Structure formats: structure tokens, C-alpha cells
Amino acid sequence: MTYLDDFEFFGNVNKAHDFIDALKSGNFLFSLVISYTETCEIPGITFAGADKDSIKFTSPADAEYLYYGYCKTIDKIPMTPDGKPTPALLTKTALESCSIPHVVINAGSKIPPQLPFIHTGLVHGKNISVESAMSDSQVSQAVDYGRMVGRSLASLTDCLIIGESIPGGTTTALAVLRGLGFKAKVSSSIPNNPVELKNQIVNLALGRLTSDNPYHVIAEVGDPMIAFVAGMLSSASEITKVMLAGGTQMAAVLAFASKIGFNEQNTAIGTTSYISNDNNANFTSLVSEIADIPVISVNPGLENSNFSGLKAFSQGFAKEGVGAGGSIIASMIKTGNDSTHFLTLSEKEYHRLFTSL
Numbered sequence: 001m002t003y004l005d006d007f008e009f010f011g012n013v014n015k016a017h018d019f020i021d022a023l024k025s026g027n028f029l030f031s032l033v034i035s036y037t038e039t040c041e042i043p044g045i046t047f048a049g050a051d052k053d054s055i056k057f058t059s060p061a062d063a064e065y066l067y068y069g070y071c072k073t074i075d076k077i078p079m080t081p082d083g084k085p086t087p088a089l090l091t092k093t094a095l096e097s098c099s100i101p102h103v104v105i106n107a108g109s110k111i112p113p114q115l116p117f118i119h120t121g122l123v124h125g126k127n128i129s130v131e132s133a134m135s136d137s138q139v140s141q142a143v144d145y146g147r148m149v150g151r152s153l154a155s156l157t158d159c160l161i162i163g164e165s166i167p168g169g170t171t172t173a174l175a176v177l178r179g180l181g182f183k184a185k186v187s188s189s190i191p192n193n194p195v196e197l198k199n200q201i202v203n204l205a206l207g208r209l210t211s212d213n214p215y216h217v218i219a220e221v222g223d224p225m226i227a228f229v230a231g232m233l234s235s236a237s238e239i240t241k242v243m244l245a246g247g248t249q250m251a252a253v254l255a256f257a258s259k260i261g262f263n264e265q266n267t268a269i270g271t272t273s274y275i276s277n278d279n280n281a282n283f284t285s286l287v288s289e290i291a292d293i294p295v296i297s298v299n300p301g302l303e304n305s306n307f308s309g310l311k312a313f314s315q316g317f318a319k320e321g322v323g324a325g326g327s328i329i330a331s332m333i334k335t336g337n338d339s340t341h342f343l344t345l346s347e348k349e350y351h352r353l354f355t356s357l
Contacts, residue, residue: 003332006339008297010276010284016294019268020333023241026158028330030095030102030245031149031232032066032323033164034059034117035225036110036124037133040168042201044194054078059165060113062088062322063104066095069352072114077353084312085353087321090300091163093346094327098334100161105149107142108224120145125223128175128205132220139219139227143260146231154236161270161330162232163245163323166225173252175202175221179209180255182289185282186248193280214259222256225249230257237263243296244268245326247275247283247319254290264293270326273299274319298329300346301339307350310343 009016040046040055058078061071065088071077078086095102104117108124122142125133134142154160166172170186177184186198205221218227229244230253236242244250250269269287276284276297287295303314313319328342335341 003336003338006299006301006332007329008273008276010295010297011288012292012294016268016296019241019294019296023159023333028100028159028161028334029153029157030100030161030163030323030327031105031153032063032102033105033107033162033225033229034063034113035108035164035166035223035228037166037168037172037223038125038127039129039171039201041127042129044197045171045201046168055167056110058167059109060111062086062165063113063117064115066092066102067115073111080317084309084317085350087313087318087324089349089353090324090346091322091327093342093349094331097337097342097345098331100327100330100334103153107228118149120228122224122228125172128172128221129201132208133172133222134219134224136215136219139215142224142227143231146228147235150232150234150236151239154239154242157240159241159243159330160236161243161245161323161326162229163326164225164229164249165322166223166249169223169225169249171198171201172221172223173226173249174198175205176217176226176252177255177286178202179206179217179221180214180259181212182255182286184251184286185280195280214256218256226252226256229253230260233257233267234260234262237266241266243270243326243330245270245323246321247271248281251283251286251290254287258291264291267293269293269295270329271295271297272320272325272328273297274313274316275325278319296329298325298332299339300328301343302346304343305347307347309354310346310350
């Protein structure tokens with residue numbers, strides 16, 4: 001058995017194989033874009049944090065954990081109210097298993113992380129159920145800054161992996177996808193996806209749209225991460241391979257990028273099987289509808305874990321985030337290791353974390 005047995009391809013399968021073949025001897029660079037939308041403060045919308053007050057610390061804490069192995073802005077790593085860990089655990093395990101370097105970009109996080117990061121000065125997004133997420137000029141600025149950062153990072157690597165951490169981001173992503181004309185159903189960080197609540201919020205937000213101009217859609221119903229990462233993709237994909245690491249949010253990034261331009265030949269989405277197999281969402285068909293790019297999905301084998309906190313990912317909790325899927329895919333391409341090896345490393349990190357608490 002090889003790591004390719006842990007991969008599943010959707011969309012353009014030939015492009016998926018070409019993408020992987022091109023990177024077997026290449027270098028990867030991982031970038032984590034942290035951001036915030038006040039939409040996450042709506043009760044019941046996200047489990048990305050132990051409680052409402054801690055949600056704003058989730059993104060900077062994810063970034064700190066990747067660097068230090070612990071967090072500085074909060075005492076413990078981000079986790080759900082019942083103690084399930086952030087998917088950053090999977091990302092950290094993957095990146096460290098094959099020495100992939102990473103950078104953190106603050107594109108609208110409410111709290112800055114306590115580490116070196118690329119500072120954009122972008123402000124966080126507002127609650128889309130009651131007001132515009134951003135102004136049109138803020139969207140333009142986010143795209144422009146994304147293009148600058150994307151161009152710089154792309155010149156350093158054979159493949160730029162872009163991950164995100166933005167609590168409540170699946171709701172703004174759903175609004176953006178629908179606002180841009182796609183019939184989207186999206187995943188959630190919890191098995192009982194609060195679909196009715198999300199649809200209610202999205203319908204309120206979409207009711208404010210006065211035009212189908214993509215920049216106007218992002219300004220009304222999106223978040224800074226979507227605008228910024230679409231900018232990164234548009235410039236970086238002209239220079240090097242780009243793997244959007246994530247699920248629903250990256251579909252929204254792709255949808256916006258398809259309106260402002262990017263190079264399809266150099267682009268793929270990397271995610272976990274927990275997203276591609278999610279019956280509540282239509283992720284893989286949605287990506288195919290947006291662009292002719294491959295989706296590479298990896299099964300990290302966490303259903304075989306001895307730890308309930310890791311097994312939970314395979315049972316519908318978190319599923320993806322902080323670039324987990326793309327990072328695991330890159331680590332397997334680079335090392336040739338399969339999911340069995342990855343599970344061993346993940347359990348070692350889980351044990352370190354939860355025996356040191």
C-alpha cells in the first residue's frame with residue numbers, strides 16, 4: 001500500500017495526477033491566513049472555540065500552536081466545548097514530519113498572534129446577518145494585498161499551500177457562493193450542521209445585495225479571508241503551483257478567484273475525506289462547477305485512532321481547518337509515507353498535548 005491509496009481524486013483526475021507528479025521532488029511552503037468575522041458570534045453558528053468569549057482567540061492560538069507547540073494568547077490549544085482539539089494538530093504533525101516551512105499572515109484577525117507574522121492591517125469582517133461585512137474599498141485593498149503577498153511567497157517555492165483559520169467562516173463562505181450564483185450546501189465543524197440557522201443568516205445577508213458584482217458580493221456577505229486569499233491565488237498561480245488547503249471556505253475563495261482571474265493549470269484544492277464525503281455538503285461537485293481544477297482528498301486514517309479526540313475528526317467534528325488536508329497531502333507526497341505512519345505521528349502529538357495539560 002502506498003500513500004496514493006489514501007488519496008481520492010475529484011474533478012479533473014488527470015490534472016490531479018499531473019499536479020502530484022510535478023511535486024514529487026519539489027519544495028512546499030505553507031501559509032496560514034488568520035482572520036475573523038463577527039458572524040461567528042451568533043449563538044450556535046460555530047464550535048471553533050470553547051465558548052463565545054474565546055472564539056476571537058482561536059485563529060491566533062492556532063498560529064501560535066503551529067510555531068511553538070503551545071499557545072501564548074490562551075492557556076490551552078483551541079478546542080471544542082467538550083475538549084476536541086483544533087485541526088491544527090493535524091497540520092502541525094504533517095508539516096513537522098517533512099520539514100515544510102510555514103508563514104502566518106494576519107488578514108483581519110481580531111487578536112494578533114504572539115509570533116512573527118505578515119501584517120496586512122486589514123480589519124475583521126462584520127456580522128453579515130445585520131450589516132455589510134466590509135466596504136467595497138476594503139475588499140479591493142484585501143485583494144490587492146493578497147496579490148502582493150501571493151506573488152512574494154510564490155517566488156520562494158514549487159508549491160504554495162494556503163490554509164485558513166476563521167471561526168464562522170463556513171457561513172460567510174455559503175453566503176458568498178450563493179451570492180455568486182452557485183447552489184452551495186456547506187460543511188460544518190460539528191456533525192449536526194446548523195443548516196437552518198446558516199440559511200437564515202445567509203438569506204438575510206443576500207437580501208441586501210443590490211448587484212451581482214463580485215466585489216460587492218464579498219463586501220456585503222463575505223469576510224476578509226476570502227478576498228485576501230483569492231488575491232493570493234490570482235498572483236501566485238501565475239508563478240507556481242498553488243494548493244488551496246481546506247473545504248467550504250476554499251470553494252468560496254475559488255468562486256471569487258474565478259471572477260477576478262487565476263491560473264487553473266497550476267491550482268488544486270487539497271482537503272480531507274471528511275469534507276469530500278460529507279453528505280450535508282456538495283463540495284466536490286461545487287468545485288467542478290466553479291473551475292476545471294482537481295480536488296485531492298486524503299483519508300488521514302483517524303477512525304483507527306486509540307484516542308477519542310482524534311477519532312472525532314472522522315466522526316464529523318472539525319473535519320478540516322488550518323490547512324490540515326493540504327498539509328497532510330504535501331507531507332505524504334514529500335515523504336512517501338501513508339496514513340498509517342501519519343496516524344502514529346498524530347497520536348504521539350495528541351499524547352504530548354493531553355498528558356502535559
